[in-house]
Amino acid sequence: MVEYKSKHVFWQALVFTVIIFAMGLILGFYLESSRTNEVELRLLGSEVNLLDEQLRGELTGNSNLSCGVSVQSTFAFADKIYGEALKLEEYDLSSKFTKETLLSLHRRYDLLRVLLWTETIKLKDRCGGFHTVVYFFDYLSDDISVKARERFFSNLLTDIKERNAGKVLLIPIASDLDLASIELAMKSYNIVTSPSILIDEEKIVNNVITIEELEKIIFSD
């Protein structure tokens, strides 16, 4: 009779599986941590950039700076943090263990964008020649209709940005990350729903409109 050597295989397989699984989880945790570190490093760099810009302005006196250079560097900076935020979003979507850390990085990015916005308002007053489009969206919402509208607005605004490069400065800001400055800004500009688009701190759009209609609203005085 053949000797069956499988008496203990059930618990042995369990132990083996737990070990493999734990190794996988540790690797996953390590991978996510390295991604979080990468985002944090970029964020730090961007924060330093913005502070540097602010200080340069303070030290040299705003009027001495060329408008062209300031506007150009502001657009470049906005693009930079926009790209970084996309990366952060990509990592956030796939993260399982570092969600809270990534969320706090998100909040810092949003603060950075609010700072950029305030800088932009000043710059616009001084130099003009471009329009600010601030896009308020719900980052944490799970609501299907909200998500669908957000995806639509996100694509629509990217189209606007690409069609009017150098004329439209797009600043997306998450409205539901419990940040007092953002809540205050929304209140002061009478933004009550998300997603909403605030154009030049005056006009609010939150309904589905065509790309031409939005362009008309942005460029009408």
Next chain:
Amino acid sequence: MILSFIDFVFFFYMFIGLYMTVLLLMVYFKNKSGMFYYPHGKIEPVSIIVSCYNEGDKIGRTIESILNLDYPKDKLEIIIVDDKSNDNSVEVARKYAAKYNNVRVIVNKRNSGMAAEPTNIGIKAAMYDYVAVADADSTPERDALRKMIGFLQEDKKVGGVTCAVLARQPRSFIQKLQAIEYAVIAWSRKLLDFVDAVYVTPGPFALYRKKVLVDVGMFDTKNMTQDIEIVWRMLSHGYKVRMCLATRVYSETPNQFWRWFRQRVRWNIGGKQCIWKYKNLFFRKGMLGAFIIPFFTFSLFLGLFGLGIFSYLFARRFIIGYITTKYALYADSTLLRLQDLTFAPSILNFFGAALFFLGMFFTIFGLRTVKLQKSHWGNIFNFLFYSLVYLTIYPLLLVVSTYRILRGDYKW
């Protein structure tokens, strides 16, 4: 670190999938040398019962393949039990009965619609202590009986023996996929044998001790998978069931998708009937209650639950995509951007990929062990289709079979 419910569910599935694969692979490596073992038994008379319904075009071939077995003809009795066929099955069978004195034909008084009743008639009529049951469309290898009978003689507690069931001459695409599946199942069933967890003696060819069948009450005429139910009943009475990988039987497989689907739904209904019938044996009666019943129940639950989760996620994505598309078409804005397609793989994606490759490795290993001819499974596309698509249809079968059970539809 707070995992969402969906993440937790995915991790749980990964763990279960990994555990089952690791378990079977460990069983394999521990028992590698005994994979094709069979005890050399002595020749004793065997009654072979072939239940048949409208198999006029196949029954002759099956009788001939049985007559052709490498077994003394005076030790063989072939009983064809016809379930009141509408075709010429009885006529064909009777021609053989007239020619060979060890072939008998019995015609059931009514069409029972299932295999159990004619098989039971055959068991009652059988003269010998060993009873083999064969499907009317199956062809056992010549050495089948010789290699299987020793399992029953070696251990008096063994009530039944099954062998590797492989697809007979697969031609169509769906048959080639089944050929892969049958080979992998044969291999895994042998692995389950090493942990006393063979849960079925498939209809194409199985050998039993007649006394055990009679003791446990023979095949359940109400169950749609009488070949699973009989094993559970034998196990619940303390008998064992063995698997012989050293020999094979070739069985006809459905050549069209809908036939395949109907067959699988029937198997599923039968499995559920078994779970319900033996629910009181959960965690009792050895491996039946400790592994087989929980395994069946758990698979059913995980399959349905997984399908539910998948449907929810799919529907959610679909609705979001639909609304976005509607808006984008109205606004004349971009529908899809490159950034929508790029994604950073998550730990779950890595786990999924690892598990998928482990599953492929398992399948390849199974095909190599069973030595399935390449012409039977075809090409790499068939293999990939089997791994990526074919197996994912199973949860759908669970839904259809559950629906049929709820409606009380137990048609064969």
